[in-house]
């Protein structure tokens with residue numbers, strides 16, 4: 061049966077909603093109730109448009125977003141505009157209120173030995189949970205190396221902003237070869253680093269990237285945790301829309317047993 | 332003014348007319364922090380089958396205009412786990428519990444009902460939207476004769492437990508199916524279940540659900556539900572429980588106006604887990620504003636002509 065929910069449902073004031081690339085935005089919210097309980101890899105569901113009971117149209121369901129950062133009562137989300145809900149969110153101005161439910165799901169395990177450090181692997185908007193993971197490691201003297209891959213230069217977040225939280229220890233890759241960082245796939249520098257030192261991995265990004273990370277983790281005997289995505293209706297464990305296959309057979313709920321799970325526990329061949 | 336919100340479904344008295352719809356409130360306790368189940372008229376639990384069902388591969392969800400398609404594939408923990416692990420704490424919490432069941436044949440439904448007859452469940456809800464293995468995959472609920480057989484099997488096995496048959500909007504003549512359930516001894520009927528639908532990804536040229544077809548729910552289905560509930564309530568003598576796209580107290584009251592004895596809240600709970608309680612509170616507010624002290628003054632009061 062489900063673990064006791066520690067989520068709250070609350071209105072949060074928008075402090076900032078600013079562009080970091082053509083389609084990427086940083087949303088900063090005044091939300092002490094959720095910020096207090098936030099841990100890396102957990103997520104919130106958010107609504108920045110009227111509820112269905114108001115009969116004004118707009119997306120029916122709330123949308124899930126990873127917690128990007130939580131500091132001093134502020135909660136930030138990093139998101140990409142991909143459809144109607146994220147477009148509506150991008151139109152929200154400071155001073156407005158949005159509805160948040162969270163924190164939800166399971167993040168990085170508390171028991172993780174933070175001092176042995178982590179390779180943080182982000183594909184595209186999978187960058188979102190990495191800042192909080194980095195803060196959390198740093199608070200215990202753990203080292204984080206960030207590997208951040210994008211398809212195109214246009215998708216890359218502003219380099220100066222990335223440096224404000226990622227420090228010095230990061231590698232960016234870009235598939236089209238322009239922009240900052242190295243041309244190619246993010247798994248290439250990751251494989252090189254694993255060859256030098258098989259540190260534990262925390263990865264977030266598209267399914268094929270996570271599947272590739274699982275393979276690398278197996279090859280280099282490195283523990284790997286991944287944040288998985290699935291369409292979610294409730295985010296609270298009751299609807300079973302977010303179910304994903306386990307390697308041993310059976311399924312798990314991405315919103316409840318995840319989104320952060322052991323990469324080797326997932327059946328990457330199915331969906 | 333003291334409001335009387337109680338509703339009778341055969342021998343069972345509900346505290347109030349607001350229930351949760353099966354599959355949208357888990358096994359009843361998951362959302363208790365936001366919606367204490369004992370405050371509702373009843374909790375209808377996720378449909379259970381004789382043995383656990385694994386459900387469909389993903390993606391299982393596609394949002395559509397004013398609604399959503401789901402293709403869970405009736406994944407559930409199975410009857411025995413439900414009876415032994417889910418039911419006792421839910422009853423202990425003080426909830427009125429309606430157990431939703433699903434099977435492939437009248438015999439399976441009969442066995443489910445026989446087992447539940449020996450438990451503390453307050454009522455059984457019989458989901459007849461599943462494919463009928465005996466008659467080639469058509470939903471059992473599409474045919475009056477198939478529904479009569481299933482309802483008859485449940486009637487014979489359920490002892491003194493009341494049961495309601497949950498009708499599918501796929502039936503070409505929903506009133507005929509509802510009458511078949513009534514004749515076979517159902518205590519009540521509930522409707523509607525989801526409507527089969529398709530969503531496609533234009534660029535990828537693919538269906539958006541792994542199962543291709545999903546069940547449509549949410550505000551988009553409300554007019555269809557309201558019409559079928561009105562038709563059934565007009566034709567039946569047993570109570571009709573209405574659902575489909577209810578997101579507000581006004582929606583719920585509209586179902587009661589066309590004749591529903593009580594209502595169920597489904598997709599709205601997925602959007603906001605407090606929805607059933609908010610709707611119940613706002614029903615009370617509306618009654619006070621309208622000077623109604625019980626809902627029988629509204630029930631079936633739709634003026635025609």
Ligand SMILES: Cc1cc2nc3c(=O)[nH]c(=O)nc-3n(C[C@H](O)[C@H](O)[C@H](O)COP(=O)(O)OP(=O)(O)OC[C@H]3O[C@@H](n4cnc5c(N)ncnc54)[C@H](O)[C@@H]3O)c2cc1C
Nearest residue numbers: 123124125126138139140142143144145146188289290319
């Ligand atoms: C646990 C979790 C955490 C998330 N964290 C973040 C985050 O931090 N930042 C962020 O920008 N996004 C995140 N997402 C994804 C985000 O929820 C979706 O981008 C958002 O719901 C899209 O809504 P929309 O209405 O704008 O687009 P939609 O119309 O819903 O989708 C637009 C397009 O994107 C595709 N799409 C939508 N959702 C998904 C998905 N889950 N997986 C793959 N393709 C999808 C659709 O197929 C469609 O082609 C997360 C998702 C989950 C499950």
Ligand SMILES: Cc1cc2nc3c(=O)[nH]c(=O)nc-3n(C[C@H](O)[C@H](O)[C@H](O)COP(=O)(O)O)c2cc1C
Nearest residue numbers: 299352353354378458523524548549575576597598
């Ligand atoms: C995710 C999901 C799961 C469902 N599972 C069941 C189920 O197990 N048994 C059942 O009888 N109905 C099930 N339903 C149907 C609902 O109970 C309800 O009939 C339908 O969603 C219409 O009501 P709504 O618009 O208020 O959601 C499910 C619906 C959803 C959205």
Ligand code: FES
Nearest residue numbers: 295297299300315
């Ligand atoms: S989103 Fe509903 S169970 Fe995970």
